[in-house]
Amino acid sequence: MSKKILYVLSEYGYWGEELLGPVTATDAAGYESVFATPNGKRPQALPPSLDPGYVDPPLGRSVTTPEVAVAARELDESARLDDPLSLADLIPERPYHSEPGFLRLIEAYYRDLSTLDTEVARYDALVIVGGSGPIVDLANNGRLHELILAFVRADKPVVGECYGVAPLAFARDWEDRTSIIRGKHVTGHCKEYDYKDGTGFVGVDFNMGPPPYPLEYILRDATAPDGRYHGNVGKETSVIVDYPFITARSTPDSFLAGQKLVEVLEQGLRRFGW
Incomplete structure (x- = not known):
C-alpha cells in the first residue's frame, strides 16, 4: 500500500523550495501527498521564493536556482494545492477557561479530540x-x-523546515507543558539567517521588519538540558534526524530533508547529522 504524507502549509506564504524539496522526494518514492492549511485556504508561495534574481539579505546571494524557480512555480500553480484540508475542520478548538460551562466544554473538547x-x-x-508564513498562523x-502530538503518539515521523520547526518547540501536553523536543537534537532557522528588515507575508501589506522571535534561541531553550540546537553555520546544508523528528535549517536543506x-x-x- 502506498504511503501517505500530510503536508501542512501556512496561509500567509510558504517558501517554494521548502515544499518542492520534500514533495519531489515523496513523489519519486510513489507516496501520496495530502495538503492542509489552518482554515482550508489555498496556500501560496512567497513571491521572492520563485524569483532566482532575489538576493537573500543575510546570505548576500540568491538562494533559488532558475531550475528550482521554474519547478516551484509549476507546483505552486498546479491543481494539487487547490483544495487543501482545513485544520479547523479536522481538529476542535480548545475552549477558554473563562467560558461559561468550561468543565462541560473541555470534556467535549477531549471527546472530539x-x-x-x-x-x-x-x-x-x-x-x-x-x-x-508559519510565523503568523502555524507557530x-x-x-x-x-x-503534532498525535503523530508523536503514533510514533510517526514529523518534518519541520525553517520556521516550520517552531511548532515543534511549542507543541506541549497541557498537563506538564514540556516541549516535545526536550532532550532532542534539532536544527532550524539560525540567528545568522534572520532578516534585519523585510520579513513579509502573502495577502497582507505589512513589513514586520525583523522576525518577531529568534527561532534559534527558542530551539536552544526547548531542547535543553540534554538535547541541542545545531545551526551548522558555514555548512551548505543542515538537516538533523533525531527520530521522530526531521528538522531542516532553511531553503537549501529542503531536498535533503525530503530524502x-x-x-x-x-x-x-x-539518526543523522549529529
Missing part, C-alpha cells in the same frame, strides 16, 4: 513547510500542536 488519532492513522508522516496554532524522510520510512533511519 479523541478522533484525531484515527485521522492520523491514515498517514505515514507529517511535513510542516517553512517560509515566513502558535493550537490545532497544529494537537496534530531523509524517505530513508526514515523505507530504511529505518533514526
